[in-house]
Amino acid sequence: MTSPDHPPSRPGGLPRCDGVSRRDFLHLGTLAPLGLSLAGLLRLRAQTGLPPATKGAAAEACILIWLDGGPSHLDTFDVKPDAPSEVRSPFKDIPTAIPGLRICEHLPRTAALMREIALIRSVTHELGNHDTGTRFLLTGHRPTPSLEYPSLGSIVARLRRSDSPLPPYVAIPNDGVGGDSNAARSGYLPAAYSAFNVGKDPSSVPDLQPPPGVSFDRTEHRRAMLARMDSLSRAVEEGPATRDRDAFYEQAYRLIASPEAKNAFALAQEPPSVRERYGPSRLGTGCLLARRLIEAGSKFVSVIDTGWDTHQQIARELPDSRFPGSGKLPSLDRAYSALVEDLRHRGLLGKTLVLLMGEFGRTPKLNAAGGRDHWPRAGFACLAGGGVQGGRVIGATNSFGEFPVERPVTPPDLASTILQLLGIDPSRELVTPDGRPMKILADGAFIHELT
């Protein structure tokens, strides 16, 4: 079957290569690399007619900061200073750049930037497990066992045209989120649209350069040998699994062949002051890498920060009380505000949508361990850049932060909005491996208050 989502099998019948020189191998390599050639892929995509960007769409790329585990809304962006002590955050609240808007004291840099940021305080759903909640937020579909839906990143990778040799969808450090390793993956789309997992250390992404003693020419030579090897073998037939694999080699070679692409990963090129501004945390380094990747052509970069599943000791764990100025909230504040500011200074904020969210909020009542448990009925999301009007607060929860009393926003609403801001029509159809057309989203409406 040939469809845009499932490129046709590679052209068979390569010429016999008895006596072929290395030069010829190189030639073969360029004409018939593994899987479909780049040109062929681009041609295919062009034939299928990518959608004209949704009217007025400003965002060309998206950076998602994912607070894995479910960040407490009551201790960050939806503070309830007047609630009784069993609900109230152990932290104080501080004013922000927006008169009347107050947030947690451990987010001072973010507070100063709230003019750039739209805050939704009424994200609500009913899936209180990490896996199902994460799937709901990251795919815009209530999870069902019968079909895996693609994540937002994979949808963007599939539909946003990019001539860059950089992978369109990158996950820092990897796409295993929410206790469910499929929530951020490609679902029914081919695995080729899943994220490039850069690994544990964003400042040193491995395997971008050929190993010592192996020249670039030799890498290309090996690639051509591999193509020939596969074409000579009768034991393994073409199929979706082999096509996915071939597509990954194809992407790998594009990346290896491009000095500009590899350069995007070189954080050492950033001045120390910039690295300092983002902070030394993995989240800070990840956000800086995300900015460089977006600049160089990636379309959707997820920076995953784990440890937000705060069932215990919020007062001690969110800001690390043993090391003042460190801990989850201070490093988030530093990295997030640095990213938004840096994008603005570079004139990239208008074209880059920056998202900050997690799978759900946390119980309004502090539990016996001084923590909060899962609470999907209320949560927050921050959006900045990409055409979003900052300085707005959308929705509100009741006085204990239990549920929205104003403008409830569902995960499909959020997903639909993100896609439309990126110029993708959520009612557009994609094709499952068995040829079934599927609307990208079944539900959800654009959150007009954002623009």
Added chain:
Amino acid sequence: MGLPVNHPFASGVPSAILLLFSLLFTPAQAEPAPFRTSILPILTKAGCNSGGCHGAATGQGGFKLSLFGYDPDEDFLRITRERAGRRVDYDRPEESLFLQKPARQLDHEGGRRLPRDSDDYQVVLAWIASGAPHGPEDLHVSGIDVAPNDILLPDPPDTVSLRVTARLSDGSHQDVTRLALYTSNDEAIADVSRNGAITSRGRGLTSIMVRYAGQVAAARIAIPYATSTTSADFTIRNFIDTRIRTELARLGLDPSPLSADPDFLRRLTLDLTGRLPTPAEARAWADEPGSPERRAGLIGNLIARPEFVDYWTLQLADLLLLGGKGSDDPASRQYHAWLRDQVDRNTPMDQLVRDLLTAEGDTKTVGPANFFTLSNDPRDLSEHVGRMFLGTRIACARCHAHPNDRWTQEDYHQFAAYFARVGRDGDRIQVRQRGEVDHPKSGFPVTPKPLGAPRPSHASPIPTSLSLRSEAKVGEGGSAIAEPGEGPPLRSEAKVGEGGSAIAEPGEGSSLHSEAKVGEFDRRAEVAAWLTSPDNPLFARSLVNRVWKHFFGRGLVEPVDDLRPTNPATHPALLDALAHDFAGHRFDLRHLIRTIATSHTYQLASTTTPSNRLDDRLFSHAYLRELPAQVFLDAIVQATGVPHRFEGQPDDIRAVQLVGPQVPSAALEVLGRCDRVGPCVPSGQGGGLAKALHLVNGSTLHDKLNAGIVAHLHDSNAPIPEILEELYLRTLTRPPSDEESAAWESLLARAPDRREAIQDLFWALLNSREFGFNH
């Protein structure tokens, strides 16, 4: 909770209205419709209590219903009493908010759900007119039946209609076809209408999920690929083949031919031992044709090898999430050693699971006690147990009735209550005297009860850890629920003590008195006995389904941890037969593996025929499976002859032998090793582009191409054909074809640098599809 059987207003309803409705309706409906079995299903069908509408946790527009009607009594109160009963108007029923909203006579965000001219509207109207009675308090739907439930639709497009009958607790039956909810599990194969009419859309096998009043069922739909097939070469080796062939014939699929001998050797060795055949094994195997007897002999030999024990320990460790979190290294090593010992001794799986579920003691010395380091929360533990050993996902029912399964919140918490008294004190897992799971609504402790089964009647005395240690026979707990005639006497010989005595700690045996007391409040033995009983339909099925997936790349039920009535197996009879055979052979893992590996079905070629090319679930041919991370790394090591070093581990340890993810390995991570934090999916966290980059540029391959066999072949100045044969046998378990020899011989002969040429060819072999897939 006490609810009035008849609503107090019922007597005040004007008799004229009752008369009017008795004229309007058939005699069967003259009796006021009970809320739970007649009104609630109408709301569910109309979508009123779905998650996006009033079923949302916060309700909608100030009106909240339980999700899909899981709490009928609460719904009844909300409809008839909340807001001072203003939702229903007994005097002017048609002016009830409860009708005017869904009929869209008043503004309703959810749109028109109950048109005035519909039968459902009339039923609700009559119900309100008769005083909106609750009906008999305990009347409920106890089950539903779907007919037909196994459908063959000959030629698309074609249509067939389902009929759904509800069984009520009073013994009566109701046709509920109109009110049941239908979902196709694969709309590309068959669609289903709101009224249960199925239309074929493609070819293949799927099922229709049917839900009604908290009960679920499914109908299987088959739409053949062709009308006639030839399966002349398909030999029946055991009961697996009979059932696979039946379905292939029904679906019009030709099976592929039997796998070629070298392919079979490679596939079987990888599946049983997680390693490649050596060149010597490949040469010896090629000496004579792999007759069925010879293949069976090979299966027996491989099952007897220590590598088999290593590899199946890894399978179980992945299942148990061994060392994923909460366990430190010495404890995980102890756990792993215990597990390996069980596999080595072929401990029956039921016994192994009972030993796990009843273990206690120091996690550094008592391996199985580490099971309880998975979580301190009994609810989390019950979810793990449900997923691992029952293949069922109960997590939904923590907060509301499972929408696609039969588990209620009650079931969930009663099951979790079995684990309420397991505690952790430093490194020790111990049973506490107290500990309950409270019902989330009532706040009162619930009584433990197995999932979907009554509590065993032998609740006292229950087998305790004390009885386990004193070499009591498992039969004590098991026999009370075991049915006679289930095959050979399953339990009488399997002594639990085998595992138990090994974990007894010095000094513990002396304090008999305190242990006896422990037995009184430890609830785990009861649940362990129930769970592993041959009568438990889920235990054996979930295990055989997982093992099946290991060999075929796809379970008979997918996903393997989602066995439920609405997600039927592709081959239900085969799943039952395998489970029965497994239980009948004392849950003997080796027996199960041998049975599967011996089948003709397992030995089919992976290459397709024009007839079966599109099949991905009927096992007409072997499906390609990517080598798992550890197996792939070990295969590289074996082929190159260069070991891979793991920090703090012996030099010659293989990746499949590692205790778990706490042994750091950048290579295994990028190749996609299961991190054992959550259930593992085949492609883990690595894979994809990162894996491709690593194989092209990374040190794992590069380092191994500079030494070992490459150095040997280069230094020994072996003739080119010999080099080629060696490299092909080491990687692909076969010599090169003539075409391949011709292609590479000339290349090697002309290469300016022979060593580099060998490296490059070897690199290509190790990156080839044929190497990377089990085929």
